[in-house]
Amino acid sequence: MRIALLLASLFANSFAAPIPRAERPLLRRTVNAKRGIAFSDTTTSDLSNAANTAISWEYNWAVTPPTNLPSGIAHVPMQWGQANIEAFENTVKEAGAKYVLGFNEPEQPSQSNINATAAASLWQKYMNPLSASGIKIGAPAVSSAPEGKTWLDDFFSACDKKCKIDFLPLHWYGQGSQYFLGYLSDMHTAFPEYNLWVTEFADTTMNNEATVKSFLTDSIQKMDALSYVERYSWFDYSRSTTGMQSNLLDNNGALNDLGKAYFQ
Numbered sequence: 001m002r003i004a005l006l007l008a009s010l011f012a013n014s015f016a017a018p019i020p021r022a023e024r025p026l027l028r029r030t031v032n033a034k035r036g037i038a039f040s041d042t043t044t045s046d047l048s049n050a051a052n053t054a055i056s057w058e059y060n061w062a063v064t065p066p067t068n069l070p071s072g073i074a075h076v077p078m079q080w081g082q083a084n085i086e087a088f089e090n091t092v093k094e095a096g097a098k099y100v101l102g103f104n105e106p107e108q109p110s111q112s113n114i115n116a117t118a119a120a121s122l123w124q125k126y127m128n129p130l131s132a133s134g135i136k137i138g139a140p141a142v143s144s145a146p147e148g149k150t151w152l153d154d155f156f157s158a159c160d161k162k163c164k165i166d167f168l169p170l171h172w173y174g175q176g177s178q179y180f181l182g183y184l185s186d187m188h189t190a191f192p193e194y195n196l197w198v199t200e201f202a203d204t205t206m207n208n209e210a211t212v213k214s215f216l217t218d219s220i221q222k223m224d225a226l227s228y229v230e231r232y233s234w235f236d237y238s239r240s241t242t243g244m245q246s247n248l249l250d251n252n253g254a255l256n257d258l259g260k261a262y263f264q
Helices: 002-014 044-050 085-095 116-133 146-159 177-190 209-225 257-263
Strands: 035-038 057-059 167-174 195-203 229-234
Touching: 044 257, 057 229, 085 116, 116 146, 146 167, 167 177, 177 195, 177 209, 195 209, 209 229, 209 257
Parallel strands: 035 057, 035 229, 167 195, 195 229
Antiparallel strands: none
């Protein structure tokens, strides 16, 4: 009797409707908390290629994010220079920003061009209040030219420990990842109290894609392992980079070979 019942049960179950499996969600590629993009293009549709990649953050040298920024990629607002600085606090607080960037290459006449003493005064008045809201503040981002470090020394001296700073953004262009990484080490030694954000970096070698790619892959691998490098963004996420071959997109806005290496 037991055998008959067992056979009947097996026979019935063999014709029962299968239980549907839960739909598997589409998996996002592993996100790298350090890796970001510096987006300088106006073709915002190209941003779709950043979706579901290793990229976790973006900045565009502006306060507001570009349109079509994929979900899951955080925008980091920047107060590029002195213009409209009085509105910066309210704008970034309303946007729910967690991090902000300050003046862009203030030591360079062709960039934000702000005297270190004036910058310290502006900082205390307009940037410091963000700290009370829990927003992390990046120092003015200087170039790797000798005057960059000199300007930072003057800025911190003028601040007299009264400027709210949480991390130190830097820019570097040149050839040879060993020299780039050496520069980061030197700046970390000079300003050990701050983690670094490398918000612009690239190899300037022309007509040699293999060399540029080798620089990129070696640099990001080493920075991923450096505890004092908090974030970085290659220059740049665009279809062409004037005077260099460091663009991450091809002429159609798709990831080129360099972009694929960076976005993996």
